C-alpha cells in the first residue's frame with residue numbers, strides 16, 4: 156500500500172524517475188494558482204523561445220557561427236511563434252503594479268499594439284524569405300531586431316537591472 160503511494164509522493168517532491176534513476180529537479184515547483192499566472196508563465200516561455208531562436212540566427216548571421224544550414228529551421232520556428240503572438244495577450248493579464256512584465260497599454264491601445272504584432276510578423280516573414288533566397292541576411296536580421304525592441308520599448312516593463320559595480 157505504502158509502495159503504491161510512493162510515485163505520487165516522489166513526483167510532488169520534484170524527483171523525476173526514469174532510466175537514469177530518480178533524478179532531482181532542482182528548480183522547485185512553481186507556485187501557479189491563478190489563470191493570470193498560468194497565462195503569464197506561458198507567454199514568457201513563448202517569448203524566451205522567440206529569443207532563443209532569434210539569438211541562434213544572430214549567432215550565425217552576425218557572429219559567423221558555422222551553422223548556416225540550420226538557419227531555415229530556426230526561421231521556421233520563429234515563424235510559428237510569430238503566428239501565435241497575438242493570442243498571448245489575454246485581457247486581464249497585465250503585470251501587477253510594481254512588477255515587471257506586460258504593460259496595461261497593450262490592452263488600452265489595441266490598434267497600435269496590433270501594428271507591432273503585424274510588423275514583427277512581416278519582419279520574420281522577410282527574414283525567412285531572405286534565408287530561402289540567399290538575400291541580405293544582415294538587413295533582414297536588423298528588421299526583426301527592430302521590431303523586438305520597438306514593442307518592448309512601448310509595452311514591456313523590464314526587470315530592474317543590477318547596478319554596475321563601482322570600480
Ligand code: HEC
Nearest residue numbers: 198199202205206209256257271272275302303306310311
Ligand atoms: C508585439 C510585442 C512584442 C514583440 C514583437 C516581441 N516582444 Fe518580447 N515581450 C513583449 C512583452 C509585452 C513582454 C512582457 C511579457 C510578460 O512578462 O508577460 C515581453 C517579454 C520578453 C522577454 C522576457 C521573458 C520573461 O521570461 O520574462 C524576452 C526575453 C523577450 N520578450 C524577447 C523578445 C525577442 C527576442 C523578440 C523578437 C525576436 C520579442 N521579444 C518580440 C512584447 C513583445
